[in-house]
Amino acid sequence: MSVKETRNSDLFLRPRFSIDLEENADELLKRIITYLKSDACVYRSSVAEKHVFIDIPVKKSHFWSPQLHFEIVAKNENSSTIKGLFGPKPQVWTLFMFVHFVVATLFLGFSVFAYVKHRLGENLVFPIAVLVALPLIWLLLYFLGSIGKETGKNQMKELHDFLITIINC
CATH class of the missing domain: 3.30.310.80 (Kinase associated domain 1, KA1)
Structure with missing residues (x-):
């Protein structure tokens, strides 16, 4: 064959x-x-x-x-x-996709929050800190997935x- x-x-x-x-x-x-x-x-x-x-x-x-x-x-x-x-397994994949969705939604939400705070002339430290942390969390998720792939x-x-x-x- x-x-x-x-x-x-x-x-x-x-x-x-x-x-x-x-x-x-x-x-x-x-x-x-x-x-x-x-x-x-x-x-x-x-x-x-x-x-x-x-x-x-x-x-x-x-x-x-x-x-x-x-x-x-x-x-x-x-x-x-x-x-x-x-x-x-589907359960693990669903969990990862849900967490990615939450991180993306939080990023969009904090982007709007930072814009509103900027327009109001208020302190931007908290929203900017979160906007920096969320992509780092996303990278952490990617590396966790890579570690999982390597483990399996x-x-x-x-x-x-x-x-x-x-x-x-």
Whole structure:
């Protein structure tokens, strides 16, 4: 079977990849589902149409454990592409996005607050201090995400190797 894999940059917190295969998409999906339901599979998984989600086993899972999500896309009758995405568990991703949203909203709110204080000729120390602190908090969040990605890197490789094992079965 011909396999060609491409990956995006390591700078992303949620790395993506695609694998081109010379196999019918429906047959590939059936083969993957069969393997995931077998006793040989120790990973938790769920399938929704042509989307497959694979998680680390509960005993090995931690806060930063990644989840592999991939979609099988038919290119033509005899070839398909697996488009994969590694990311944190949905709960962790939602928490991070919520905190980013709060920081962005506070930044906009304090920008307006600083403008109003400036127009009224009042002291700007507090709003300016917050406007300096919020981007620093955003950078801290980015580095926490990077640390989390690095912490889960071995498990990402493990999930990727597992996918390659399924493909080659």
